[in-house]
Amino acid sequence: MTTTAPKSGPNIGAIVIIAMAVAINLVIAKLMATWSYSWFPPQASTAAPFVDDLFALETGIGSFIFFGCTGVMGWVLLFNRADKYDESDGAPIEGNTKLEIIWTIIPLVTVFVIATYTMNVNMKLQNLGPKHKYVIGTDPTALVESDPIADVGPIDVIARQWSWEFIYPNGVRSSELHLPVDQRVNFRLTSEDVLHSFFVPAFRLKQDIIPGSVISYSLTPTKEGRFRLRDAMFSGAYFSQNQTDVIVESDQAYSDWLKTTAKRPLQPGLDPGRALYDRRIASGDKGWATVPPAPAPMVNDPGDPSIPHDA
């Protein structure tokens, strides 16, 4: 493949224009990267800054590529439009092997760089422990060894259609998840029916919960507050209701809560799909078939869904 464009010396004007365009693009990319931090909920776990930094890096590189490519498109649209009765052809350039090799290598290198950096970040997050299969009906939690470096736990997280239940090492049960700040917590994730997913946007973490498997999962919250825990794996009719709060509090508040809650009697916990289901039954069960919600878990602390969450 050859280029038929006439050979000429370096075109100073073109070089200046390109250099300026690249400089402007770099500035925009940097601005986008900085701006991207504001697109997330607050950072509330040790994982969050890593994820946000990585995202900002990718936003920066991505913006540079996006504005670079679309800038070319914009330029062409402005300056290379044919007039109404112009029947002529464009410059008949078929290819340029050197250029084609360069722009194969540049994405290749970019991809290698991002991937290597990401692997490092991912090793640092270190939240996924072993996953063990168990036979339904046996005690799943006996199987999985808990994270040796965790300060707290293991806390059992049981997901159902459609409620969350948390069981602490001292036997306390709750519908909302309480965690002490700045300590590494270990969870054992199980599901009693279908796939669910443990997702706290402020933590930037998510892990599917798989019936028939128990998964050891660890994280370290870093910010006190009330954050949303959302089921992220579609799990049927009242899936969108399957949310609760994670309350990250001081070490003192956490142990006080554990102590006082241990004294409270068991009572039905949070069961957010129930109201909708009852309404449906009351109106004559219209709508397409659905499995009825599992009974509300019996817990010491049912939580208070009316308190507004921070993120």
Added chain:
Amino acid sequence: MTTTNYDPRVLKAPHPVPGAPDNWKRFFSFNTDAKVIGIQYIATSLFFLLVGGLLAMIVRGELITPPADLVDPSVYNGLYTMHGTVMLFLFLFPILNGFNNLLIPTMIGAPDMAFPKLNAAAFWLVPVFATVLMGSFFAPGGPASSGWWSYPPMSLQNPLGHFINGEFLWILAVALSGISSIMGAVNFVTTIIRMRAPGMGFFKMPVFVWTAWAAQTIQLVGLPALTGGAVMLLFDLSFGTSFFRPEGGGDPVLFQHFFWFYSHPAVYVLVLPVFGIFSELFPVYARKPLFGYRFVAIASFGITFLSLIVWAHHMFYTGTPNWMRHIFMFTTMLIAVPTGVKVFAWLGTLWRGNLRLNTPMLFCLGGLFNFIFAGITGVMLATVPIDIHVGNTAFVVAHFHYVIFNTIGFGVFAGIYHWFPKFTGRMYYEGLGKVHFALTFIGATLNWLPIHWAGLLGMPRRVASYDPEFAIWNVLGSIGAFMLGVASIPFILNMVSSWARGPKAPPNPWRAIGLEWLLPSPPPAENFEDDIPTVISEPYGYGLGHPLVDDEKFYIRRSQEA
């Protein structure tokens, strides 16, 4: 070479396939002419685009306010599951097969597909499985409602206990669709390999043919995995086996491997032909050769190969160990390389071109613009920690609609406008086309751009209700969606009125280079019949001044006289 022994009446009198009607009724018959089948596919799919769009409007109507107040949550789940299924299996796959039917034989100078009867049978399976799928709306308990990916164990929950149920019909429809696609794939690949015009070596084939070939190869490799998974799912659902049921010792995650082994590459089955359409159209409307033609052609198979080893990027948070996540991240990101090659080649083609901004070109430019964006969010999704945060949120939904509608949909519209005169023999109305483009571009951007932010903030996908902090993004998205609904009006008007009463199209209204443009509009039944031209140049010779085929003037004259 000179050709003297031609009879112009051959082209004037398209001989209908024996026994087939040659008026409008042929579109409702078991016709074996690839061009008739192509139009059958396209018309059927456009109908289902409207059906799927209508379902999407209800879904977006539900999401315009935070609470689940428009429809019952179980209805919502059924509606969006059917929306996804209809859009993929009844709109996109069939419409691209329509393009394959119209374009592969005409572009390579073949009289028809290699197996015309198989071809017609593949098409007629579409209305059959469409009926099965639509019939599920009337099944006890309603249609399938576990999402288009139908993950067990939820898809195996059968609250009413009926043997015939929505999920059952859904699996049946998907299996039939797979059979139809395999029949198509065998036909397209055979045709491309065996039936090219004399002189048309692989590196003289148009890029659309390359991409169709690469895409259909994926069908042949990947579909058996999906079909296997679907059969096992059906056994679990209806006959009490437990391949995927944890209570019987099965593993629900195994299904995800079967499913994504095909369903990730499936995206490339859809997007590759659209890359083909971009590669055909940019040269015509920029009046330049396709920059780096061979690189672009080969990159198609690079994408095919890589797409088969990336599936686990859908399973980064299912308990996949780190080493495996890293491998799949890597292969996924590598796809950016052949894809990037194509994008740069298109930009190189536009550069210093002489652009004509008619409707097909506008859709191509809009589609490329959106695709660059989608490619960037795609690389983000490939990096494990980012995917762990945004996976299964609205961000993913926004990303894949940027691919599936804002790129593939745009490419499909570009293709329809571009080849409309060739295959209907009529010109479309440019004004209506431009209105359609403007509404579509603004609507699509408004529909899906804001949804990215809802996802970054943590809004899960597939929810019928959501926390109020996501409201603003969803209101914008819904307005965009309704605008897309409005955009379909000028499109339908244009297609119907142009085909009925549009001005007669010349054989080559765009002054394009390609075998199909050497045929009359519309082409006769067997395309070139006995006078198949000998190809002597690479495609896209804009401005190079050399003919595409031997004795080109003869073919041009004949197409005009026909």
